[in-house]
Amino acid sequence: MTIIVTGGAGFIGSNFVRYMLKKYPLYRIVCIDKLTYAGNLSTLSDCLGSENFRFCKTDICDRAEIFSVFEEEKPDIVVNFAAESHVDRSIEDPEVFLTTNILGTQVLMDASREYGVKRYHQVSTDEVYGDLPLDRPDLFFTESTPIHTSSPYSASKASADLLVLAYHRTFGLPVTISRCSNNYGPYHFPEKLIPLMIANALSDKPLPVYGEGLNVRDWLYVEDHCKAIDLILHGGTVGEVYNIGGHNEMKNIDIVRLICKELGKPESLITYVTDRKGHDMRYAIDPAKISAELGWQPETMFADGIKLTIRWYLDNKDWWQDIISGEYRNYYDKMYKNR
Numbered sequence: 303m304t305i306i307v308t309g310g311a312g313f314i315g316s317n318f319v320r321y322m323l324k325k326y327p328l329y330r331i332v333c334i335d336k337l338t339y340a341g342n343l344s345t346l347s348d349c350l351g352s353e354n355f356r357f358c359k360t361d362i363c364d365r366a367e368i369f370s371v372f373e374e375e376k377p378d379i380v381v382n383f384a385a386e387s388h389v390d391r392s393i394e395d396p397e398v399f400l401t402t403n404i405l406g407t408q409v410l411m412d413a414s415r416e417y418g419v420k421r422y423h424q425v426s427t428d429e430v431y432g433d434l435p436l437d438r439p440d441l442f443f444t445e446s447t448p449i450h451t452s453s454p455y456s457a458s459k460a461s462a463d464l465l466v467l468a469y470h471r472t473f474g475l476p477v478t479i480s481r482c483s484n485n486y487g488p489y490h491f492p493e494k495l496i497p498l499m500i501a502n503a504l505s506d507k508p509l510p511v512y513g514e515g516l517n518v519r520d521w522l523y524v525e526d527h528c529k530a531i532d533l534i535l536h537g538g539t540v541g542e543v544y545n546i547g548g549h550n551e552m553k554n555i556d557i558v559r560l561i562c563k564e565l566g567k568p569e570s571l572i573t574y575v576t577d578r579k580g581h582d583m584r585y586a587i588d589p590a591k592i593s594a595e596l597g598w599q600p601e602t603m604f605a606d607g608i609k610l611t612i613r614w615y616l617d618n619k620d621w622w623q624d625i626i627s628g629e630y631r632n633y634y635d636k637m638y639k640n641r
């Protein structure tokens with residue numbers, strides 16, 4: 303069994319590569335990643351020496367290169383994590399989101415058709431459903447909730463989802479799609495809420511909370527997401543969409559306060575800054591389908607997962623300090639200086 307994992311040098315993709323190498327020592331895992339600002343080979347350093355692992359520095363939009371990797375590897379399964387993934391960047395500069403997230407998906411599916419891939423899995427997001435109001439805690443996203451996007455990022459992910467379903471219906475490509483809620487855990491890039499707050503708090507820097515901090519996200523430990531994708535690859539029904547989420551809704555401000563408490567830092571570091579444009583209020587996934595059909599349940603509760611995550615950032619300062627000392631510093635100044 304050969305699995306191509308795109309975006310495997312990023313946050314969730316690298317956790318998935320590690321999870322699969324450990325669980326299936328007889329599978330061959332081929333990681334394709336362009337190594338954008340968000341991809342880092344040091345994230346995969348413990349995998350690079352494995353005999354059944356190959357890394358290809360390739361852009362998913364590069365048709366010739368992608369077809370050549372497929373020709374060499376003849377993959378059974380393709381799992382597409384590769385994407386531009388940060389909402390704030392999509393508001394600053396949407397174009398690369400459309401190129402990578404939509405056209406890159408098309409190239410991968412064309413190669414999957416050509417080489418008779420048995421399963422093409424698209425890693426999507428709960429953000430394709432838009433947001434829910436704060437005063438309707440009874441409402442959740444199901445797989446039949448209409449697509450209703452807010453940001454260029456979520457619009458690009460929704461476009462890709464529609465294209466994936468079109469390739470299934472028109473060409474019979476054996477696809478599945480998963481739509482997961484917010485992940486957290488090791489190797490999360492420090493531009494995202496949880497690692498950004500941990501890194502800033504450790505350096506006694508201001509903790510920039512957008513708006514009033516009342517927006518709600520539904521957090522899932524990254525390994526639980528990896529387990530869900532594994533179950534979909536091995537037991538999911540072709541042509542279907544699966545929502546993934548652990549019913550763990552939290553307000554942003556409560557997360558930031560918790561991080562201060564765990565690190566013994568004062569809440570006076572919290573600084574309220576200008577809100578994100580088009581900021582989604584609440585995400586909340588109903589995971590009933592994947593639970594009933596595939597027996598998936600989240601295993602790491604947030605109270606434990608956040609401690610594991612903070613411990614990981616304390617034990618792996620080199621990894622994130624390298625990142626925040628480089629090009630990322632320009633991004634940070636641009637986004638937060640006059641906010």
Ligand code: NAD
Binds near residue numbers: 308427482484
């Ligand atoms: P990430 O930004 O940490 O990693 C993305 C990876 O894709 C990086 O390694 C980057 O180098 C690579 N990449 C980007 N453009 C590429 C291109 N053109 N060709 C090849 N590689 C390219 O993202 P993440 O948070 O790990 O998210 C992974 C996937 O999961 C994305 O598709 C995202 O939409 C989805 N998702 C993320 C979350 C979350 O909470 N982070 C939740 C649900 C779904």
Ligand code: TDX
Binds near residue numbers: 428494519
């Ligand atoms: O500095 C910050 N301050 C702040 O208040 C940052 C970076 C974020 N926030 C808020 C915005 C959101 O309400 O925290 C919340 C979480 O923000 P992000 O970490 O940027 O995640 P989000 O916008 O919810 O999107 C994430 O989940 C869905 C991922 O980045 C997406 O790739 C995924 O699809």
